[in-house]
Structures are given as C-alpha cells and as structure tokens.
Amino acid sequence: MAKLLQLEPSVREFFRHVYQAGLVSPFSDERVAIEEVLAGCTEASPRKRIECAIQKVRRQLERLEQAGRIDYTRYGKEDGFLVKAGILFAFFYTYRERFDQLIHGQIQAGDTPIKVMFAAEALPYLRQRGFSEADSLRYFALSYQLRRAYYFIFRTLVGRSASMKQLRHDLWTNVFTHNIDLYDRFLWNRMEDFSTLLLGETGTGKGTAAMAIGRSGFIPFNERKKTFVESFTRSFVSLNLSQFPDTLIESELFGHKKGAFTGAVKDHRGVFDHCSPYGAILLDEIGELSIPIQIKLLQVLQDRKYSPVGSHAEGRFQGRVIAATNRSMAEIEHHKIFRDDFYYRLCSDIIVVPPLRERIRESPKELDDLLKFTVKRMVGRSSPELLNMVRGVIDSQLGENYPWPGNVRELEQCVRRVLLKKDYAGRAVAPSGERLADILARGVVEGKIDTQRLVTGYCYMLYQRYGTFEEVARRTGLDRRTVKKYINEWESQTA
Numbered sequence: 001m002a003k004l005l006q007l008e009p010s011v012r013e014f015f016r017h018v019y020q021a022g023l024v025s026p027f028s029d030e031r032v033a034i035e036e037v038l039a040g041c042t043e044a045s046p047r048k049r050i051e052c053a054i055q056k057v058r059r060q061l062e063r064l065e066q067a068g069r070i071d072y073t074r075y076g077k078e079d080g081f082l083v084k085a086g087i088l089f090a091f092f093y094t095y096r097e098r099f100d101q102l103i104h105g106q107i108q109a110g111d112t113p114i115k116v117m118f119a120a121e122a123l124p125y126l127r128q129r130g131f132s133e134a135d136s137l138r139y140f141a142l143s144y145q146l147r148r149a150y151y152f153i154f155r156t157l158v159g160r161s162a163s164m165k166q167l168r169h170d171l172w173t174n175v176f177t178h179n180i181d182l183y184d185r186f187l188w189n190r191m192e193d194f195s196t197l198l199l200g201e202t203g204t205g206k207g208t209a210a211m212a213i214g215r216s217g218f219i220p221f222n223e224r225k226k227t228f229v230e231s232f233t234r235s236f237v238s239l240n241l242s243q244f245p246d247t248l249i250e251s252e253l254f255g256h257k258k259g260a261f262t263g264a265v266k267d268h269r270g271v272f273d274h275c276s277p278y279g280a281i282l283l284d285e286i287g288e289l290s291i292p293i294q295i296k297l298l299q300v301l302q303d304r305k306y307s308p309v310g311s312h313a314e315g316r317f318q319g320r321v322i323a324a325t326n327r328s329m330a331e332i333e334h335h336k337i338f339r340d341d342f343y344y345r346l347c348s349d350i351i352v353v354p355p356l357r358e359r360i361r362e363s364p365k366e367l368d369d370l371l372k373f374t375v376k377r378m379v380g381r382s383s384p385e386l387l388n389m390v391r392g393v394i395d396s397q398l399g400e401n402y403p404w405p406g407n408v409r410e411l412e413q414c415v416r417r418v419l420l421k422k423d424y425a426g427r428a429v430a431p432s433g434e435r436l437a438d439i440l441a442r443g444v445v446e447g448k449i450d451t452q453r454l455v456t457g458y459c460y461m462l463y464q465r466y467g468t469f470e471e472v473a474r475r476t477g478l479d480r481r482t483v484k485k486y487i488n489e490w491e492s493q494t495a
Contacts (some may be wrong), residue, residue: 020034
C-alpha cells in the first residue's frame with residue numbers, strides 16, 4: 001500500500017483558509033475577512049482582493065502538481081479534504097466567466113437547455129485530480145448552482161444598506177444552508193422539504209427574492225447530451241392567490257379535469273403540476289387564504305401529493321415551496337392569519353424583505369443605486385443624463401423624507417413617469433385609523449361623502465385596526481370578498 005502524502009504545515013494552514021472561504025456566504029463579513037487573509041491585504045478593492053486570493057491558490061496547486069502531488073485521494077483524510085477544497089476553489093474561479101456566459105445564453109434561449117461545450121474541458125480538470133466520474137459531474141453542477149445563486153441574488157437585489165446586505169445573506173443561506181459543507185454532504189438533493197415564508201410590504205420585491213431562490217436550485221448535468229437536464233428559466237413558477245375566489249383556488253393549485261364543475265370545458269394543469277423538481281413554487285399573498293383552503297393545502301404540503309379537481313389520480317410535486325405575504329409577523333402572531341399547523345409547515349425559514357424607506361434611512365445612497373439600476377434596465381444602458389433628470393425631479397417634488405409607500409414598485413413607476421412627463425407628485429400616505437375616522441365623520445356631517453366612499457373608508461379603517469379581512473367582514477356583516485374589494489378600492493383611490 002502506497003504511503004499517504006502529507007501537506008507541509010504552512011501549506012495545510014493556507015488550504016484551511018481556502019476551505020473556510022468556501023464554507024461561508026459571499027455576502028457575509030466573514031467571507032471578506034477570510035479573503036483578506038488569503039490575499040494578504042486589507043486595502044484592496046473586492047475585485048482585486050479575490051483575484052489576488054485566486055492567484056495564490058493556483059500557485060499552491062501548481063506546486064503540488066509539479067511535484068506529482070495533486071491527486072487529493074493520495075493524502076490522509078484531513079489533508080486530502082483540504083487539497084480537495086483548494087481544487088474546487090480554483091475550479092470554480094477558472095470557469096466562473098464561462099458559467100456566467102452560460103447563464104446569459106440560457107436566459108436568451110429560454111426553456112430549452114443549451115449545450116455546455118466547455119464541459120469537455122472542465123470535467124477532465126476534476127478527474128485528473130482524483131475526482132470520480134460521479135463526483136466530477138456533481139461538483140460541475142454545484143459550481144453552476146453557486147454561480148447562478150450569486151448572479152440572481154447579487155444582480156437583481158441591489159443596494160448597499162445593512163438590511164439589503166442581510167437579505168442577500170439570508171437568501172444565500174436559504175439555498176445552501178449556513179454551511180455549504182453540510183449542504184454538500186447531506187442536503188444538495190434534499191432541499192424540497194425546506195419551505196420558506198417571505199414577509200414584506202407590497203412592492204418591496206418579494207417576488208424577485210423568491211425567483212432568486214427558485215432559479216438557484218441544484219440541476220444535474222447530462223454528460224452524454226452535454227446539457228443540464230433542465231433550464232433554470234422554467235424552474236420557478238408563481239401564483240398570486242388573491243386573484244382567485246375560493247371556488248377556483250383549488251383548480252389553480254391542483255388543476256381540474258374536464259367536466260369537474262360548471263365551466264370546466266377542458267383539462268387544466270395546476271401550478272403544482274408545473275413545479276420543477278429542481279426549482280420552487282411561489283404562493284404569493286398566502287395571507288389571504290381562507291381556513292378551509294389552508295387545510296387542503298396543508299395536506300398537500302405534508303404528503304406532497306395532490307389530485308386534480310374531479311379526478312382520483314395522484315400527482316406528486318418535488319420542488320420547494322415559497323410563500324409570501326404582506327402581513328407583518330405581529331399580524332400573523334396576534335390575528336391568527338394562519339392555522340398553527342399550516343404556519344409551522346411553511347416556516348422552515350422566514351425572510352423579511354425590507355421596505356424602501358428603511359433602506360434609504362440606513363443608507364441614503366441606496367436611492368441612487370436603485371435609480372441607476374432601474375434606468376439601465378429600462379433603457380438598456382447606463383445614462384448619467386437620465387439618472388440626473390430623475391433624481392432632480394425626486395429632490396424637487398418629493399424631498400428627501402418621502403416615505404415611498406409603494407416601495408420599489410413605486411420607484412419604478414416614478415422613473416417611468418419622469419421619463420414620460422418629467423413630473424412625479426408622489427402618493428399621499430393613507431391616514432391613521434383615528435385620522436381616517438375624523439375624515440369620514442366630517443364628510444357625513446357636511447354631506448360631502450357618498451355611501452360607497454363611506455363604506456369603503458369604514459372597511460379600510462377597520463382593516464387598519466384589526467388587520468384581517470375576516471374580522472372586518474364580521475364587524476360589518478359583509479362577506480370577505482366584498483370587504484377585500486372595498487379595501488382595495490379605497491387604497492386605489494388614495495394612491
């Protein structure tokens with residue numbers, strides 16, 4: 001039996017730092033500290049720091065390769081583990097740009113997986129360094145997953161505020177857990193049972209956060225076909241539950257067979273049937289679900305089996321479940337928005353998407369970051385001219401303390417309005433319950449308010465106070481759907 005190789009103490013310590021760098025989120029302060037140690041500097045820009053670290057790792061591996069000591073399986077357990085970490089670190093950054101090109105190409109191609117021509121070079125890179133055929137395929141796919149996650153979290157959720165840094169860190173942890181070694185050894189193909197609840201006001205970007213998770217799942221690579229088995233563009237689907245009455249929600253979730261009910265003129269696939277085993281499904285506005293629908297959905301979430309309406313055939317979904325609501329944690333806890341068993345089935349992880357006013361309060365430059373990002377996305381390129389025009393209108397017409405009640409969604413519409421009319425007056429923030437009561441009472445006394453506005457305003461005032469459509473319906477004697485319609489009507493009239 002060949003004698004096992006050993007690393008020199010200094011080399012072992014170096015690769016231990018490399019291993020630690022691979023473990024932690026790239027959006028964490030801990031990662032920055034480790035990169036500084038690897039690079040041997042603290043003042044370099046993030047790009048220069050990581051490039052310096054990459055070069056040092058490559059040089060250490062080149063020395064091992066020149067000495068015929070690059071096969072990690074020839075080392076003892078600990079040293080082999082560290083050399084393996086170094087190889088994977090170098091591998092990821094060697095092919096980082098080509099993974100980025102693959103992401104862009106797949107976005108352009110859509111749902112048909114495209115050929116990965118550099119796989120013929122990348123897979124031997126690993127196999128020549130001790131990786132089995134199965135492990136080389138898995139780590140190739142894992143590297144692609146890592147790059148996709150970074151791409152969608154970093155590029156679609158911009159902002160320098162502390163709350164946005166925390167959000168990016170939370171999303172990364174949601175995909176890879178707090179320790180990627182744990183994910184690699186136990187969970188890379190078992191994440192379907194980890195549900196997520198996204199909390200945040202309307203317009204904060206919960207859908208964007210959910211998409212970042214849904215497009216970042218592990219997708220296996222088919223070496224014979226030279227493609228990943230699925231395009232990430234079809235790995236995320238969403239359904240806004242508030243758009244449908246209770247009588248149709250089951251059909252939208254689980255599908256139905258032709259003739260199952262009046263109007264079911266053909267078979268219909270539900271959103272669970274569209275859910276990819278390598279992605280996620282977003283159930284948006286889940287806080288509006290009635291208790292009977294929560295019970296039916298709970299059974300599906302527990303067993304992962306469902307039957308279309310009007311059929312006994314069972315389907316099974318394998319993707320992750322992401323739920324989103326604009327209800328606050330206080331509302332959920334105090335007003336019983338969810339049944340307890342339903343809530344506990346949803347909350348493997350809870351992530352809060354911060355409101356825009358909080359982000360700007362933490363870092364005033366956040367507004368500039370978002371405006372630059374939005375303008376570039378709208379016109380296809382950066383434009384200091386347009387950016388200055390939009391910022392000028394905001395400064396002169398809204399002021400620095402405007403609370404952005406519609407959050408990022410409002411900001412996007414503000415940019416569009418300024419590009420069209422060079423004008424944006426903003427939105428009046430809805431008055432508090434007490435102030436609204438005064439307004440309604442004065443309208444009655446003065447005879448200046450019609451019945452429709454009185455009823456919608458009263459429903460909205462009760463909703464502000466009690467937090468649920470059900471409680472407003474109970475107190476007014478109206479049905480839940482009418483209450484919701486009135487509240488939405490009041491909000492639209494005050495926008």
